[in-house]
Amino acid sequence: MEVLFIALIIGLIPAFIARSKGRSFLPWYIYGVALFIVALVHSLVISKSAAKIKYDFEEQGYSECPFCKEYVKPGATVCPHCQRDIK
Known part of the structure; x- marks a missing residue:
């Protein structure tokens, strides 16, 4: 249960980064919850x-x-x- 709660919280990081670059928040939040490390790197390198x-x-x-x-x-x-x- 704790892992799910942590995943829901840290999924916000790539979502906020992507939103600052003009991308949609919700798909990036789901992506961040499911695959945090990959989503974080991806959100940092997208234009x-x-x-x-x-x-x-x-x-x-x-x-x-x-x-x-x-x-x-x-x-x-x-x-x-x-x-x-x-x-």
């Missing part, structure tokens, strides 16, 4: 989701280049990726 990356850039004031769709610093007049003028 942020595309939606989380976009949200982070927009929070910092970056905008998307209309030509190459890369993120550009606020106030930039030329895209550093495609070298085209930005309005």
